[in-house]
Amino acid sequence: MNGKIIDLIIKPEIGIVWIPLLLVAVFFVFMVVFHVWGRKFFRNDYNENSDQVKPYNSGNLDEVNYSVKSSNLYWGFKKSMDRYFDIMKKFHDGDLNNYAKWFVIVVAACFLLIGGGLL
Amino acid sequence: MNELTVFLIMVISTLIGGIYLGLLGRGIDRKIAAKFQSRIGPPIRQGFWDLKKLMLKQTIVPENSITWVFKGAPLVALVTSAMLLVYIMVPYLLYLTGYESPMFAHMGDFILVIYLLMIPAIALVAGGFSAGSPLSTIGSQREMVVLMATELPLAVTVIAFAVKMSVLAPSMPSFSIFTAASNPVWNGMGPAGILGVILLASAFLFIIPAETGKIPFDQAEAETEIAEGLLAEYSGKYLAFFQLAEALKSLGVVALVVVLFFPQGVSTIMGGQMIAGGINITVPCEIMFFLLKVSVVYSVSISFIRVSMARLKISQVSKFFIYSVSAVSITGFILIMIDPRIMAM
Numbered sequence: 001m002n003g004k005i006i007d008l009i010i011k012p013e014i015g016i017v018w019i020p021l022l023l024v025a026v027f028f029v030f031m032v033v034f035h036v037w038g039r040k041f042f043r044n045d046y047n048e049n050s051d052q053v054k055p056y057n058s059g060n061l062d063e064v065n066y067s068v069k070s071s072n073l074y075w076g077f078k079k080s081m082d083r084y085f086d087i088m089k090k091f092h093d094g095d096l097n098n099y100a101k102w103f104v105i106v107v108a109a110c111f112l113l114i115g116g117g118l119l
Numbered sequence: 120m121n122e123l124t125v126f127l128i129m130v131i132s133t134l135i136g137g138i139y140l141g142l143l144g145r146g147i148d149r150k151i152a153a154k155f156q157s158r159i160g161p162p163i164r165q166g167f168w169d170l171k172k173l174m175l176k177q178t179i180v181p182e183n184s185i186t187w188v189f190k191g192a193p194l195v196a197l198v199t200s201a202m203l204l205v206y207i208m209v210p211y212l213l214y215l216t217g218y219e220s221p222m223f224a225h226m227g228d229f230i231l232v233i234y235l236l237m238i239p240a241i242a243l244v245a246g247g248f249s250a251g252s253p254l255s256t257i258g259s260q261r262e263m264v265v266l267m268a269t270e271l272p273l274a275v276t277v278i279a280f281a282v283k284m285s286v287l288a289p290s291m292p293s294f295s296i297f298t299a300a301s302n303p304v305w306n307g308m309g310p311a312g313i314l315g316v317i318l319l320a321s322a323f324l325f326i327i328p329a330e331t332g333k334i335p336f337d338q339a340e341a342e343t344e345i346a347e348g349l350l351a352e353y354s355g356k357y358l359a360f361f362q363l364a365e366a367l368k369s370l371g372v373v374a375l376v377v378v379l380f381f382p383q384g385v386s387t388i389m390g391g392q393m394i395a396g397g398i399n400i401t402v403p404c405e406i407m408f409f410l411l412k413v414s415v416v417y418s419v420s421i422s423f424i425r426v427s428m429a430r431l432k433i434s435q436v437s438k439f440f441i442y443s444v445s446a447v448s449i450t451g452f453i454l455i456m457i458d459p460r461i462m463a464m
Contacts, residue, residue, distance in 0.1 A: 023231075026130070026205070030198040034360070038194070042356035046177040053182040055252035056351050076264040076338075076433030080441055 129209045137204045140410075141366030142166035147414070148422045155426040166366065170359055178355030183251035192246030193353070193360035199238040200367040206235060207296060207371055211378050214300040215405040227296030229277045232375060236273070236330060239364050240266045243339070246361075247349025258348020261433045262332070262339035268440035269329045272448040276319045276326075279452040280304065280379060283312075300382040308458050315454030320380050322448040327376065327420040329440065331369040334425035338433045369421065370413070376420070377412045384408060 038044075046052060078085060091102065146163035153160020162168075180186055210227035240262060247259030277294075285293040287302045304316050329336040340348045350361060385404045386392060393401045431439065 023202075026202060027198060030134075030201050031194060034194060034197050034201075038356050038360065042174050042178060042359065043176060044178055044356065046179040046355075052177075052179050055181050055183065055250070056254065056346065057252070073260055074264060074267070076261065076437045077267055079434035080268075080437035 125213075126209070129212060130205050133205050133208045133212070134201055137201065137208070137367055137370055138363065140413075141204075141363070141370045142170065144370055144414075144417055145362075145366050148417065151418055151422040152426045155422070166362075169362065173355055173359035173362070176355040176358075178357060179352075181251055181352045184352065185249040185251070188245050188249035189352075190357065192242040192249065193357040193364070196239040196242035196246070196364040197360045197367070199235055199242065200364040200371065203232065203235040203239075204367050204371040204374070207232060207374050207378060210295075210297045211300050211374070211382070211409075212406075214297060214382075215384050215409060216402050228292075229281065229294045229296065229299075232296070233270075233273060233277060236368075236372070237266065237270075239368055240330075242364075243349055243361065246353070246357075247339075250349070250352035252352050254345045254347075254351045255349050257345050258339045258341070258351070261341075262349055264433055264437055265329055265332075265336055265339065265440075268437045269326055269444075272322050272440060272444045273326055275445065275448040275452050276322060276379075279315070279319055279448070279455050282452075283308075283455055296378055300378050303382050303387075304380065308455070311454045312458030315451040315458065316380070318447050318451030318454065320376075322444050322451065323376055323380070324420050324424070325439075325444055327369075327372050327416075328424050329436070330372050331365065331421065333421050335428040335431045336436055337430060338436060341430060344430075369417070373413050373417045373420070376416050377409065381412050381416075 091098070143163065143166065145166040146161070149165060150160045150163055180189060206227055244259045244262050244266070247255040247262065250256075280299060281293040283304055284291070284295075284298045284302060287307055288298050291298040291302075305313065308316070325336075328334070332339055338348075340350060345351070350358060353361060385408045386401050392399055393404050
C-alpha cells in the first residue's frame with residue numbers, strides 16, 4: 001500500500017513537488033502541525049461578555065459604518081489610473097454600433113498580428 | 120539515502136530553520152533600522168520574545184466578525200508562507216549541496232511561487248474584511264490594491280527569466296527554480312542583456328518591501344494612521360501566526376531574489392571543492408555563503424529602504440508600480456530579448 005502511494009506521488013519523469021497531491025498533502029500536514037501548536041501552546045480564552053470584543057474605533061463611541069462601500073474597494077488602484085478609465089468610459093457609451101465597430105477593429109488587429117505573422 | 124527521505128529531511132529542516140531565521144531576521148532588521156536612526160533599538164532576539172509574549176496573551180475574537188474566516192485566515196497565511204519558503208529553498212539547497220537526482224530536476228516552479236506569494240496576502244485581506252472593524256476594512260482594501268499593483272512587474276520578471284532559461288538551458292524546464300539556480304542569469308549575455316537583468320533586479324528591489332508590507336509600502340498596516348489596519352483586531356495566537364507568516368514570507372521572497380539573481384555558490388566562485396584539514400567543508404560554506412547573500416539582500420531591500428523613505432499614499436503606490444516599476448521591468452525584459460547573444464542562440 002505504502003509503495004503504491006509513493007509511486008503515486010513520486011514520478012521521476014516529472015519530479016516530486018509538481019505532483020499536486022504532494023503539495024496538497026504538505027499543505028494539510030503544515031496546517032495540522034500549526035493548528036495543534038496553536039491549540040497546545042497558546043491561550044485560547046477571552047472575556048466574551050466584555051468590551052474586549054467590541055471593534056476598536058479610536059475611542060469613538062458613536063455607531064459607525066463598519067464596511068467600505070464596494071465602489072471604494074479598489075480606490076487607490078482606480079485613482080492611479082484615472083486618465084485610462086476616463087478614456088475607457090468614453091468608449092463605453094452604450095451604443096451597440098460602437099461596440100460592434102470596436103469588435104471588428106480588434107478582430108482585424110488580431111488577424112494581422114497573429115495570422116499576418118507580425119507576432 | 121532514499122530520495123523521499125532526503126526530501127522529508129529537507130522540508131522539515133527548512134521549516135524549522137526558516138522559522139528561526141525569519142524571527143532572527145526581524146530582530147536584525149529592527150536593529151539595523153535603529154542604528155540608521157541613531158537609536159539603540161530592541162535586542163536581536165526581540166522577535167522570539169514577542170512570539171513568547173503572544174503565547175501568553177488572550178486570543179480575542181470580535182463580536183461582529185465572521186468567526187471562521189477570522190480564525191482561518193492567520194492559519195492559511197502561515198501555512199502558505201511556510202510552503203513558499205520550503206518550495207523555494209528545498210530545490211536550491213539540493214543544488215547547493217550537490218545532490219543530483221533526475222527526480223529533483225523539475226522541483227520548484229516560478230508560476231506556483233507567484234501564486235504562493237499571493238495566498239498569504241489574500242488571507243490577510245480576508246481576515247481584515249472579516250474582522251468587522253472600520254480600520255481593518257480600510258487596511259484590507261489597501262492590501263488588495265498593493266497586491267494588484269505588484270502583480271504585473273512580478274510576472275514580467277518571472278517571464279523574462281523563463282525566456283532566458285529557455286535559451287541557456289533548452290533541455291531543462293524554463294520555469295524551474297533548479298534551472299535558474301544552476302544557470303546564473305548573468306552568464307552568456309552581452310551588455311544589453313546585463314543591463315536588462317540589472318533593471319529587473321532594481322524592479323525586485325521595490326517588489327520585496329511591497330510583498331512583505333514594509334515602509335514605504337506598509338499602507339495596509341500604517342500604525343500611525345489606521346492603528347495596524349488589517350491587524351487591528353488580531354491578538355494572541357492569530358497575531359502571532361500573522362507575524363510568523365510575515366517573517367517566513369520575507370525570508371522566502373529574499374531567498375527567491377538570491378536564487379534568481381545571485382545563485383552562484385562558493386564552489387562555483389572558487390572553482391572547486393573546499394577542503395580544510397582533509398575534511399570537505401563545501402556544503403557548510405555554501406550554506407553560510409547563502410545566508411550571507413540573504414542577509415545582504417534583506418538589509419538593502421527591507422531595512423535600508425524602510426529607513427530612507429516615508430510611507431506613500433495608496434494611490435501613489437499603485438501609480439508607482441503600475442507605471443514606473445512595470446516600465447522598468449518591461450524594459451529589462453525587452454533588453455534581454457534583444458540581446459545579440461540571446462538572439463544568436
